[in-house]
Amino acid sequence: MKDAEPQIAVPEQEAATRTFRRRVFYLPGYDPIHPRRYRELYRKEGAEQADLSGYGLTLRPKKVKGPYGWQVEGVIEGRSAEADVEVLVWSDIVRDSMSGTIPATYLQLVRTAWAYIGSGALFRLMRLRKGPMIAALYPIVFLLVQLALACLLGWALGALIAGLTHWTLGLAVAALVAVLVLRWFKAKDNKVFAWYLMHDYAYSAQSGGANPPALEVRMAEFRTQIRAALDQDYDEVLVVGHSSGAHLAVSILADLLREGLPERCPALSFLSLGQVVPMVSFLPNAARLRADLRFMAAQEQVFWLDVTAPGDGCAFALCDPVSVSGMAPPDKKGPLVISAAFTRTLSPAKWQALKRRWFRLHFQYLCAFDNLADRADEYDYFRVTAGPLTLRERFAARPPSKSRIERAVNGYGSVA
Template identity: 60%
Template sequence: MVERVKRLGQGRERGAYRRRVLYIPGYDPFPPRRYRELFRTEGAEQAAISGYSLTLKPRPGETYGWQVEAHVDGREVQAEVEVLVWSDLVKGSMARGILGTYVLLARTAWVYIASGALFRLVRLRKGPMIAALYPAILLVLQLLVALLAGALAVWIAPWPWIDLALGAGVAWATLEGFRRLDRRLYVYYLMHDFAFTALGGGVYPAVLEERMALFRSRIRAALASGVQEVLVVGHSSGVHIGVSVLADLIREGLPPDGPSLSFLRLGQAVPMASFLPGAQRLRADLRFLSECEEVTWVDVTAPSDGCSFSLCDPVAVSGVATEAQRWPLVISASFTQTLSPERWRELRWQFFRLHFQYMCAFDRPGDYDYFQITAGPMSLRKRFRRRSPSASRITRPYSPYRDAA
């Protein structure tokens, strides 16, 4: 009897769909546990809406992640999610004071203007470029307010011999006050985000290249773990990192008879990097990955997300598409349709929150369901095998630089 129960248990284990998910965050200085909490709360809400079960439990090991057990469409699913962490690099790049941030503003503006990339990006999509100009404009306005405050202090000061010191102190205190408000304004955060990409002219920083090599090793370990699918998810700035990591991985060679390899890209802003003169490596990786049979690549954006280059085929607009291109499948999450009117009215002006909606619950879900993709019994290729690209996707080349390494 014991042996029979043991065989039955093994049969149930073989019947479960098993997946490894490796998540690459965007430019985010916060610890990875925030993504676990987002998955836990939003996954529970989506499961209640869509009628399936989803539970999380801790994941052992040195790297950060969690395990998911789900029951979807009558089948058990076991998914292991791992966050590929680079938040420490983000924190290091943000460790600049007020003066350093203004220097970054000048250098970043020069890179985009002098290269001609800024004007091409504005023609491609105005929404994300408004988001890109927002920190620059706010920093200039903050500086003007600080200078006016300093001038006012000088004008009313009763001791002329300390006018200059008083004015400078008031101006600096005003700038510091604005910096302390950045948790609400996101001015310094966004400025450092754009500068991280721009300062090398599109070349990955050496510290990031080292971390990307580690990411490749984690994905390769997942491919050897006996699961049925390895799904790499990239969000925002993590998207173009994922492109280069997977391109290098496939060039090195995948294990024979390995699991399905899938790439889900959410809220991409690839042109911000690929349009820069030094981004030859990224453009080569885009072209290479777009022609690969070894991977399924789905790109999900939404026109309502002002922080992403929505419905832009990143390979085509970067000018590196060939006749052999097969990926990505560009589709829309259609926030105005997949969110109820009440929910949409609540979120439509929360621009930063909308940029994370791809990983949240939809109360009117369509064929895009983040939690069924990551913890459902169907591979990314099978789920979207009959899905056509969005008719409004943009494929016209816009990049001023199209050479590839």
Template identity: 65%
Template sequence: MTARDERQVRRRRVFYIPGYDPFPPRRYRELYRREAAAQAAVSGHEISVTPGAARGGWGVEARIEGAEVQTQIEVLVWSDIVRASMGKGIAATYAQLLRTAWTYARTGALWRLMRLRKGPVIAAFYPVAVLLAQLALALLAAWGTGAAAATLLHPWAAPLGLAVVWPVLAWFRRQDGRLFAYYLMHDYAFSAAWRGANPPALEARLGDFADRIAAALAEDRDEVLVVGHSSGAHLAVSVLADLLRAGRVPADGPALGLLTLGQVVPMMSFLPDAGRLRADLACLSEQDTIAWVDVSAPGDGCAFALCDPVAVSGVAGPAKRWPLVISAAFTQTLSPERWRALRWRFFRLHFQYLCAFDRPGDYDYFRITAGPRTLAARFAGRAPSRSRIERPLSKHRHRAA
């Protein structure tokens, strides 16, 4: 740990990269405001959230661990790209289902992902199963309607039953705010469409965000912290790897940290055209400039919990130092009552890393983002989880030059 990592933090910049989410940054601002207040009530923090000057961001003034800290949080805005990718009709979504399933099966990624964690693979099968079930019910309704038409009108009227297929499918789609089948299908299709690469529009957005991080590294700050949640984790890895390779991380600048939460990196890195991501993972794993802590929990069925994203992707070299893989241990950091209330709310649990814990351990999102210690200092000497998975399982291991 360097001297800049040991300094007390009084001014911090946080750059948050969300996963595949159609909602604007204000959703994360309100989530932070609500959960910070809940954590403060448990842990004795003093935290206030104020409107931020940065686009898609907010300010935080806190007194934690006896120190006053000012933090500015900014969110990578790519919700418009997500919404555009979700703007598919019913027929197009079923075509996506076939292409996505074929991509993961034909490339061998599916079978290898199943050997890591069953939970996120089951989550990937969920929209496929639900959408096929909806189609089956629509066809069953068509058969019943056709049989009735043939009985009441004329045998030749049986094909009229097909007219109900589309209305039934359209009704199911209107219920997706509760079922999430279309949403998840679009999410997996977004990754599979480019076989592990980022689409140009997203790469351009990452380039702009990297410029903002580089500008923050030239400011009078004590720490710059990049946080990537869910599929935002692999985007955060790529952004920081680009800054490192371009020589844009000053040796005398603020402490720089990377916090990845509930990552699903293997869903991308196991695909054949993810050479850029695999190179980025290898780059970050061996450097000594950025502290990288990866937090997940076996209770999160939507994440590849405790899977070292570098090692399982097959790009860990002898000089590997990062990430530090630790567990948020939901069954210990949430009271039995709270755990029972959340256990089967899979999507809510996937966001628990950004929320309050009523029995917090050494992972506390608000201490990390608004407290007086750098990420490196806070986890210095912390042993990695003993149950982490490091088996290199990806079939595709080539890296972009």
């Protein structure tokens, strides 16, 4: 394995005039929705950021093979660039995991709570950030409250019917009403996301942090797609892992590096956004992820930038995912942990409008910032994905956040 990032050498004068070419692989988190939402988000927010920052950004239909993507052309920092963006789709696996009945969801609740409490992971995670822990406890509390309300309403109507007729009919009415109320709560979950989040945490917890077999198969397919792009004429291949997609990307890239990169290939970069790595790496059976974190922290071929923000209550903001998981090697090289600093990069008016919309803030990394400083190393998703610099060129000289958390609090150290 090489000690430095492999890349194709380009004369300095030629590099300054020709179009920079990038392949972007976006790996979403636990999301059952069709990937077209990410294209529309990129189109809308990219146009807004381009208008705010004064650069050019144009979306076009995709030109490369793959299940879903688009092409973007940018004129940024005085140079032209184009990027072929591909969404690595696993929403079908997510939907299959969410197809359980109401009783099955409540059984998931019990099992998930026990996975984190029984293993001690919950109490260790609380020592890092309270925000993600509140987000983790929220669906449990909310679903229990919904169950209590459904049972209370069912009992009240059932008692009324039993008093007028017979207790057996009253019992049947009570059960029917409770079920109907729970179905109504589930149907309205697009407003509160309690059922969705319950499935999300249960998916990671069901095997104690180990990836389900179907997901491992899909990750191998993603690795094949990324490896094929390294044989193409790009200046950079950029892997973006958002939310729980970040820890999947860690394992995919670790496997890719173990297999070996081409002798001459584009720069390979990794951007993790709003990561929730500790939610998995702190579980007892996450040996594969812990080993991959240690491996990725010691290598230099892939430049890894980790971006979070304290304003995002769903992410482990400024928690170095390697160090807090207890996997920092003596020769640790990365990741570079920086903050998107929502309170600074968003105007006071926009921050006031968004600060209580915690689910929307978890996607802010993919959106426009209306108060960015005019600096090349300021985090801007559209400069990163459609600009003329590699991730390493743009951020390598930037110091890590001073308020990052690096203390190891994970109770499990086994590795695959």
